[in-house]
Amino acid sequence: MSDWMVTQSSSAGRRPRALSPLREHLRDTFWFAPTAAMVSVFVVWVGAQALDTAIVDALQEDRDYETLDELLRFAEDAKAVVSAVGSAMMTFIGVVFSISLVAVQMASGQFTPRVVRLFVRSRITKATFAVFLATFVLTLLVLTSFDSVEDPRAVTSVPLVQSVLTLCMVGLSLLLFVLYVNSTLRLMRISHVIARIASESFRVIASTPVPAVGQETPGLDAVTAWVPHEGRAGVLRDVHVARLVRAARRHGVVLRLIPRIGDFVVPGMPVLAVHGGPVPPRRVLRYAVSVGVERTYHQDLGFGLRQLSDIALRALSPAINDPTTAVQALDRVVQFLAALSRRPLDAALHRDRAGAVRLVQPVPDWTELVDLGFAEVRGCAVDSPQISRRMLAGLDDLLLLAPPERREPLLRHRELLRQAVDLAAPTASDRDFALRPDRQGIG
Template sequence: MSDWMVTQSPSRGRRPRALSPLAEHLRDTFWFAPTAAMVCVFAVWAGAQLLDTALVEALQEDGEYDTLEELMRFADDAKAVVNAVSSAMMTFIGVVFSISLVAVQMASGQFTPRVVRLFVRSRITKATFAVFLATFVLTLLVLTSFDSADDPRAVTSVPLLQSVLTLGMVALSLLLFVLYVNSTLRLMRISQVIARIATESFRVVASMPVPMEDGDPAGLGPQTAWVPHEGRAGVLRDVHIARLVRVARKHGVVLRLLPRIGDFVVPGMPVLAVHGGPVPPRRALRRAVSVGVERTYHQDLGFGLRQLVDIALRALSSAINDPTTAVQALDRVVQFLAALSRRPLDTARHRDRDGAVRLVQPLPGWTELVDLGFTEVRGCAVGSPQVCRRLLAGLEDLLLLAPPERREPLLRHRELLRQAVGLAAPTPADRAFALRPDRQGIG
């Protein structure tokens, strides 16, 4: 069995640092960014109000009443602009929300429901909503700062800096709106969706532990206990690797994750096996395992591949009948498998700072990933020469890249595809055409 193992050696170079489970979960939510933006804008407004008040007091102390009158006239003009912005911003927010709903509905119906996550994780979408809501809140706060007094000696505040800040937020909102429309239109194109899925999948690969060359001669030791899952049933989304490694090191044990990321777990099901010592306290393992209603990209090596296959299957269905989209999805499937063709799989061994193995995490094996990428598509591709030719070309490319011990599943899928096409093709000429490898399908 091959292993992934963490190393602390600086000579191996730095690998991309994975986000913590909390950061990944916040990326999968839509409420955090707008809420944080509104809190921040409130703090910024409070600071701007203090500066405006200090400016008015300084001018009054210096007797600069003419300058103060000019500022008051500017504030009167700015008040009309702020009123207009406050009224228009809610309309803008409604337009953005409507565009998002339409885009999500079209993408989930035409591609796969699992691509909705791409819209939820879109930074530009969150930034647009956050800035729009923050601008609206800022306009309401600025309107409360206008003083009704006409005498420069009696005025207490002139929202000069606040008005400039509001105009800056409006300009930023307009810029983000243009970027948002452009980003949404890109995400409604299937090629962009497939490319984004591939990008997220390669981030998972890049964040996996680096294999150590010297291997791990020491065994895990006898299994002394196991830890059951407590809480609701659901999909195992991720585990807090750093916390589990710290707990295992503190108590002198090795923890082994029993289900794979993406498996469905129920209360009472064993999730962690303990080797070499007693079970750590339950409070130390609390919130180390995250369960949700659906899979996420974080730590899930096969989730991106699952989405690419779903898109290809939807494209090959009789309702859509779009083999070109299936070919585009196969392009990324082949790319993903090619990147993993020579990398260790099956398990990930995470080490502490002293180099001792503290957490063992199961990963999909090479055969499982190949079957996931090709089995269902191969079954639906028999009636489409374009997809058959692309599938054969992908298998041929992978056979050139994969080491000899990993060629068996590729040869098996190639032979099964040839047999299926041989049975389905009406004439020898059709069979020969469909079984001719072509990276573009039929160009």
């Protein structure tokens, strides 16, 4: 452990938010927002119905039957509007669903299947579905509130507030529909998809613990116990940092995560090593490790590079043959690596309130990230001078930014690229052209 390059919390007293994994998991689902919206609109409808009843009771107490009669006439007109809104909402929902399916199909076929997560996590898409469904549910509830009694003295409730609320929901639905179409069209453009992937990746960098000035990497005691994985097989999505730190502090031990985020784990495989004491009770460690069917951005430092590399590889395939898209992906690869060029990597240390290390979480090192960003794309660059020129320019830029101890993998990829081009290019002029660095590929 003494030779690890370690990142640790910038403040020993700051602890990770306990709901962070839950929040991230809910963002990867599509059912939560519409369900919450329908439940919320039911609660709002109950309040609006009570307010309408209070208005009618107040008018009847004041014997203001003329106003009640006007409200009844308003209710007749509003009922027709609410009925039309209810039928139109189902059509709107079908249109939105169809647009989403077409967009997802095109994005997964042309870019990479991993970008489907961008559509699932899109706040605008979820908000549009949620508001449309909530409006439809509201219209059904409001229709049940209309009273068939025509005598103002016998009426019990007139859905005045409910009708106004329905019209407001219709206006919000129209606004969200416009924003949804604009957002979907943007996500169908590769430049915006790549920008979204880069944005999500930089959020992971920002959430990764940064080194604290003056603190050194402590050594770890011998392993005293191993904690096997007892759940289903799948990809390690994230760990509940706060829960593990709290459990390690209470039992006076240090926990070390064995697999990295994004690794595939199977039942019985060790996931945690315990240092310096007995293993905490299994009930304490329950639900501290999350396993799913695919990787997520949350805590996964290499997932963004994986997607950018996939997009570049697909763009360079003979079926698509779009080197400009690969250049755009390489732009973001260089940007991502430049942001990590001077950051300590290899592992992240999570400390408790007293500043003691309680959880060691492995992360990819610099060489692995460079290989992830360039190795596969470099193999396809020999047939496209646009890619080889852009990759050389990116490697040259990173060589200027990276400290001396991190230049070896960059120089290695640079030399391998030169060797591959020398073997593939038919003439010396072609080799000179393909090996001329250009940040635009072929500007």
